[in-house]
Amino acid sequence: MIRTRFAPSPNGPLHLGHAYAAVVAHDLARARGGEFLLRIEDIDGTRSRPELVPDIIADLEWLGLTWDGPPVFQFSRLDRYAQAADRLKAMGLLYPCQCTRADVLAAAREHGPDGPRYPGTCRGRAVDLEGAAWRLDMAKAVALAGPLEWVDQLAGPQVAMPGQFGDIVLVRKEAPASYHLAATLDDAADGITLVTRGRDLFAASHVHRLLQALLDLPVPTWHHHLLICEADGRKLAKRRGSPALADLRLAGEDGRAMAQALRMDQFPTGLYLGAGLGFEP
Numbered sequence: 001m002i003r004t005r006f007a008p009s010p011n012g013p014l015h016l017g018h019a020y021a022a023v024v025a026h027d028l029a030r031a032r033g034g035e036f037l038l039r040i041e042d043i044d045g046t047r048s049r050p051e052l053v054p055d056i057i058a059d060l061e062w063l064g065l066t067w068d069g070p071p072v073f074q075f076s077r078l079d080r081y082a083q084a085a086d087r088l089k090a091m092g093l094l095y096p097c098q099c100t101r102a103d104v105l106a107a108a109r110e111h112g113p114d115g116p117r118y119p120g121t122c123r124g125r126a127v128d129l130e131g132a133a134w135r136l137d138m139a140k141a142v143a144l145a146g147p148l149e150w151v152d153q154l155a156g157p158q159v160a161m162p163g164q165f166g167d168i169v170l171v172r173k174e175a176p177a178s179y180h181l182a183a184t185l186d187d188a189a190d191g192i193t194l195v196t197r198g199r200d201l202f203a204a205s206h207v208h209r210l211l212q213a214l215l216d217l218p219v220p221t222w223h224h225h226l227l228i229c230e231a232d233g234r235k236l237a238k239r240r241g242s243p244a245l246a247d248l249r250l251a252g253e254d255g256r257a258m259a260q261a262l263r264m265d266q267f268p269t270g271l272y273l274g275a276g277l278g279f280e281p
Contacts, residue, residue, distance in 0.1 A: 002034030004194045006060075006067075007183070009041045010052040012238030014059045014245045016271070017198070017228045020262050024225050025196040026065045027263065037190055038067040043074045043182065045174040059245040062255030072190060074182055081177035084185055084215055085134060085170065093141050093214065094170060096132035097122040110166070113203035117166035134171035138163055145213040150205060153194070153223040162210040164203070184208045188217040196223045199275050200235060227276035228267060235276035 004025040008018055029036040038060070042048045057071070088094045099107075099121055108116030123137065141162075148160035170181045177185070187195055187208075195205070202224045212219050227235040236242035249255060265273050 002029055002032045002193050003037065003191050004029045004034065004196050005037040005039050005187070005190060005192055006196075007039040007041050007186070008056055009044055009047075010049050010056060011044055011047040012049075013052065013247075014056055015236050015238065015242040016245070016262070016267070017236035017242065019059070019063055019245055019258065020228050021196070021198060021225070022060060022065055023063065023259050023262050024223075026067075028194060028196060028223065034193075035068040036066070037069065037192070038071040039186060039190065040071055040073045041179075041182070041186075043078070043175050043177065045172075055246050059249060059255075062245070062249045063259040064256040065259070072186075074186065077182075077186065077189065078176050080185055080189065081171075081182060084181060085177070088136070088170070088214065089134070091144070091214070093137050093144070094134040095123055095137060095167075096127040096129050097135045097167075097169070098127050098132050112165045114165060114168070118168075120167055123167065131173055133169045133173045135167040136170050138165065138167050141210060141214060145210055148209050148213055150209040150219065151221050152202070152205070153221060155202070155224065158205075160206045160209040162206045165207055168207065180204065180207050181211065184211045184217065185215075187220060188212070188215075193220050194223055195220050196225065198227045198235070199224045200227060226273045228271050229274040229276045231270050231272075233274065233276065236271075 006022040006025045008014060026036045040053055040056070042050065085094065099118070103121070104118050105116050107119045107121055109119060110117040118135065122135070150158050150160055152158060168178065168180060170178050172178050205222050205224070209219065211217070229235050248258070261267070267273070
């Protein structure tokens with residue numbers, strides 16, 4: 001049975017980009033007699049705002065979307081993240097790092113999908129564990145996992161190439177797990193068979209496929225849909241103040257009509273459906 005999910009973070013109001021992602025995941029599940037789950041990704045340090053969760057739920061209900069079972073909260077899974085990190089440490093695949101973002105930016109000589117690629121400054125060094133992040137030794141992890149593949153419903157079969165990310169952080173200084181680790185573990189725990197998300201996260205699936213192999217997790221199929229973009233090609237974003245669904249809802253707009261328009265790729269003036277790659281998220 002197909003099972004999808006929509007997994008917003010309560011660090012700002014939902015906008016039309018979120019609405020489109022939720023509609024895609026919801027409709028793929030419903031069209032195949034499957035299940036659609038709602039997961040709240042609420043472990044993003046001080047950026048996570050629990051008071052926004054009721055608005056997220058109200059926005060989705062306004063769109064006419066329903067989900068199976070109560071919402072799942074990442075914060076309830078901290079032990080699971082810690083256990084996975086401990087397992088990777090025991091395998092010799094994680095090492096502590098005290099470098100700041102400024103340090104990485106100053107030392108990086110290459111770029112990966114996430115930005116400046118970490119040059120391995122702390123790999124093999126004695127590092128104070130207090131407040132350290134934990135990075136994946138990518139070369140060692142790739143060698144251990146061997147060749148891997150994954151499938152996207154739209155792009156077809158893919159050869160996993162996680163090495164392009166370099167030594168990514170899996171346990172952050174300010175959060176119990178990075179997006180890569182938490183999302184991979186959550187999708188396995190939730191029994192997700194079809195991971196639906198925007199095209200901007202396509203490259204991340206290379207890393208998630210590697211983590212699935214290292215942690216003996218089931219392998220889903222992916223569906224990376226296009227993004228709603230602004231006229232300049234940038235995807236909609238909370239940090240740039242893209243119009244909030246809550247504002248439309250409170251103004252009396254018809255949410256079900258909005259959802260239907262999204263299904264038909266009909267967007268407000270100045271917005272269009274595109275890849276949205278290479279721009280600030």
